[in-house]
Amino acid sequence: MSTAQVSAARTLVVEDDPHLAAGLAENLRAEGYAVDTAADGRLALAWLRENSCELVVLDVMLPHLDGFTLCRTLREEGNNTPVLFLTARGDPQDRVLGLEAGGDDYLAKPFHLDEFLLRVRAILRRWEWYRKASATPQSAVLRFGGNEVDFRAFRARSWNGAAQELTEKEAMILKVLAERPGEIVSREDLLERVWGYDVFPSTRTVDNFILRLRKRFERDPANPRHFLTVWGVGYRFLIEDAA
């Protein structure tokens, strides 16, 4: 593993092909990022348990521990570092698997360098926004209807006192909605802000996440008072009860 530079956004490239790993690392460095590399899943997991970084570029088919399992393990351990999957298997089913494992984006091999860099920038920009938007003690905590969300710790306590562990996407969706309380936020807007441009083929994914948030935070998820559907457009988030 190479040593990291300080100051710039730190990334970890997990790729067993040395040429590809070297090429990715050189280009990321040329863009001003600090880069570490790991040649297999086990080494990467060990590195991520010891160190932190802003982005993991993760190959799927890796020796010892595949990329999906690695990503799932990280999420289970509460590590929310964004992950960009790189894989030779580019079918939609695989893409969904990657995103379900907790990945932020998915790029099929062979890929264009510019597209790769664009996606890296997009993921980092989304996280930069999220971090900035949760920087002050006021913006780090959201209270509504007896629920309390801690954006920095990805934790929440719902109205009935239950402790909730939020996934990064749930937290980001909440953040986007909380920034514009009472306003209509379209599904496309949510997709763009939370996932990026073309990661998911449909906006139904957003609906599924809203359902999950309702289950966590609504007293009666069937009759929501905070996460309201605006038919054909998107959602409206209310801090106060809708009734």
Added chain:
Amino acid sequence: MKTTKVFQMTALLLVIVSVIQVGWWVYDQHDYSTQKLRDARIAYAREVAAAQALLAAGASAARVHALLPDVSIADGGAAPADAVDAAFVQERHRRINQYVWESGFFLFALALCVGVISRALRAETKVLQEQDNFLALVSHQFKTPLASLQLSLETMAKRQLSAEQARTLIDRMLVDLARMETMVSRILDSVRLERGRVDLKSEPVELAAAVGRVVGQFEERARQERIALTTDVPRDLIVLADPLAVDVVVRNLLENALAAVAAVSGGTVTFAARAANGEVELSVRDSGVGFGANDSARLFKKFSRLHPGGGSSHNGTGLGLFIVRRLMQLTGGRVSAHSVGVGQGALFVLSWPAAPRQPV
């Protein structure tokens, strides 16, 4: 393929329907014969009753016997004859025997058909699945060097590079291209070998010369990678094999050994040979990454990957050892792999039948 499957499924369905029909026929036969027997018994009981009535009305026993000969008449009364009852039982057994044997034969034949067709269907599904896996693996094997190639080219187009950096990228691209070229020829070889579509000869081959030719081509690479490459093959060892196949297996094993040793930054690769029990053994010993005790069988499977950068390194196709085993099988030889463990080096042993000694 799809039409065949539809045909097989239809045939299977027809056979299953036939089984049901035979079952129905057996039931029907059973029902019919039971009914017939019951009717016969009722008719006979009526005959006995009629005989009894005649006797009661004063008819003589001889007269009644002449009219109803199957009824037993004794002591002025009519009774069912034992012989008739036995005949009924016999008739029942005869009928049961008949339909049980007939239906048994048909059911056996049909079960055989069901077995044959479902086996064919299962085999076909397995073949399709293997083909899918093969394609998925092949595409994976290609996409990585392709991605690397594209990345190198786009880096050259996008960045201002020094001459040294450009040279590094060009070298990488050349290696990636060579990887893909090797992959294409190995995939073709493995497909041909798998289907047995190869015309292999069986002729005397001088082992020392064959090994020497291959080793000669890799000496430069071994030197660059700080690998000591030595051969100890006696000149008088002649094997019975296909000369091209010997060349391919020796080459693949040597490439495998060099990759395994390069992964641990240098070491040794040694060829040695000896004659034993009508066979000639060629061993390739390396001080490379080795493998776990349970992995020796998996090594020879298509696209098996044991270590990063090891015997199945990024330059490997995952087909080299598969081809070695298949070629050895097809030419009457054997190959085995041994290692004490990861990091402990490896030993591959090839055995061919020894060629009979030529008269001098």
